[in-house]
Amino acid sequence: MNEAARRIVPMTKDQGDATYREAPNNLEAEQALLGAILVNNDAFYRVSDFLKPVHLNEPLHRKIFEVAGDIIRMGKTANPVTIKTFLKADEKVGDMTVAQYLARLASEAVSIINAEDYGRAIYDLALRRSLITIGEDMVNIAYDAPLDMPPQSQIEDAERRLFELAETGRYDGGFQAFNDAVALAIDMAGQAFERDGHLSGISSGIQSLDARMGGLQRSDLIVLAGRPGMGKTSLATNIAWNVAHAYEPEVQADGSFKARNGGVVGFYSLEMSSEQLATRIISEQTDVSSSKIRRGDISEAEFEKLVGFSQTMQKTPLYIDQTGGISIAQLSARARRLKRQRGLDCLVVDYIQLMTGSGKSGDNRVQEITQITTGLKALGKELNVPIIALSQLSRQVESREDKRPQLSDLRESGSIEQDADVVLFVFREEYYVKNMEPRDEFDPKYEEWKQKFEAVKGTADVIIAKQRHGPTGTVKLAFQAEFTRFTDLADPSFTQYEEH
Structure with missing residues (x-):
């Protein structure tokens, strides 16, 4: 029996039953939040400062949240009727079409008061999924021991990814929508206007x-x-x-x-x-x-x-x-x-x-x-x-x-x-001019040097x-x-x- 085989821990019956662990998510919370937004668009602004489409686990929910956000930011009303034109309305979601699913989300909507709580729960679960990904990558790379990534490099990489996750809620970088970049530029201009010296x-x-x-x-x-x-x-x-x-x-x-x-x-x-x-x-x-x-x-x-x-x-x-x-x-x-x-x-x-x-x-x-x-x-x-x-x-x-x-x-x-x-x-020209001082103060060039030194002193x-x-x-x-x-x-x- 080789070294790797000896490290394997025998599975108990309970462990054997749990052969698959689903990544943390809460489908009901996502549905409740989307329903609240469709009924009252003000709910979107309760969560938009921290929640992004990528934080939702279900791909269809991500698309609904993204489309709703774009419509609301343009000053229009996002509801099942206006959103379905931007989605494949006839596509099936279980035994319903996407259009019917949107109507169901709105009809079973929770109060706008709970929107932020649902948003926070979704965000926290997204962070946990990201932590799992980072952890799995750390374990896999540590087992593989690639020559181009010694342990110290792996520690630095893990620390960087964890820092990015803690700072921004995501670590994968990628493309940023241009309107997000424009919003940041406008914010910077506003802060400069308010700051001392307008810098x-x-x-x-x-x-x-x-x-x-x-x-x-x-x-x-x-x-x-x-x-x-x-x-x-x-x-x-x-x-x-x-x-x-x-x-x-x-x-x-x-x-x-x-x-x-x-x-x-x-x-x-x-x-x-x-x-x-x-x-x-x-x-x-x-x-x-x-x-x-x-x-x-x-x-x-x-x-x-x-x-x-x-x-x-x-x-x-x-x-x-x-x-x-x-x-x-x-x-x-x-x-x-x-x-x-x-x-x-x-x-x-x-x-x-x-x-x-x-x-x-x-x-x-x-x-x-x-x-x-x-x-x-x-x-x-x-x-x-x-x-x-x-x-x-x-x-x-x-x-x-x-x-x-x-x-x-x-x-x-x-x-x-x-x-x-x-x-x-x-x-500092003074530094060089000072070193050029004539030794004899009666030297004809001394007065010229003195004037130059006073100018740069x-x-x-x-x-x-x-x-x-x-x-x-x-x-x-x-x-x-x-x-x-x-x-x-x-x-x-x-x-x-x-x-x-």
Whole structure:
């Protein structure tokens, strides 16, 4: 007897009688709901926000619910007479035709008061059927042990499918009706109208940047790149804090919370520890330099300011993960968990080149970066949140006379440039001009250098090199190096960069 045969548990008589288990469904509840809709179309609006045709188990019921919904949305009356023209009215349902079946549904209709309860029962049963499908697939794949799907990949796939089921009530994706997409676009426009600053996305807290980008757009992959010392991490922490600090929750009908302004932020800090990141944010927000905080070289008034700000930080929904060398699969799993447990509206990754792919160790670095950027883009769409991913630039920038970054300067640039919806470069000319200071202050060129340095001192350029749904260009910001803080310039005439 082989190993598989020994694992089989002998069936009892009771088990033998139950050779077939039907998937959970309630035909009577579906009939009762459809009857209520046919008698009083208001019943449809009691369930339409959560119940879709796919949630009904009986194919004919799905078609009736879909046709009734289309008719009602057009402002017409859905009843057995108007619906039957869109169905095969002469087709048999048991010993009745479809037309007779519609009339029977209406004649035996329940009260509209019960419509939502029936709708909820149908929805719950649909979720149970989906759970069974996911569970069966997990068991079958685990038994088959395919070479292209190791256990870790199966866990990630199961977790993704369960997350989608928990978030949307379905996990199979597929086509979406265009009128549903139009409704979503109109909703987004309405929310932008009501939101502070009339932005379609989440405000970054920097007005001149928001004016060009319309805020941080949901599901976008925003790559923020720059050479070391340019302040890309500082800009990312500024934006992360601004978004989290502006968070205003709004209670939804199902008891969950949604951000009216700002949002819950997840920050993956692969380079700095959480303490270093917190010190940066404290410095940015309290005007106490981080070097003084680290040395303890602060006055009593400054210490009180730090304590006061720490109390504000405790209430701010900014969550930090400091795991070094995290893989795209681990990052995705943790982001899904954060969204389920605390909510999630924006994700920051510092930075792409410190992540690892989830492929074979034989993959070269370009393939690994492709895996990472493709994974980040897919995660943004899945969670419906903007992802700000920081990236290094290649050294070729330093060898050019014009140090202003270009898309070709992105390290392993092909996939980063291709997958990103927005590419931002942080460029501080002050950094380069400062290094060109003549040693002798009596040098004839010293005065020329001084004038140039004063012109660029305390400023930074954020170059929008790519943007799928908006203009490119350069936004000039103020930068306070001591506190690593980016802000809008006081003089609005400087918000646009002019070529020299």
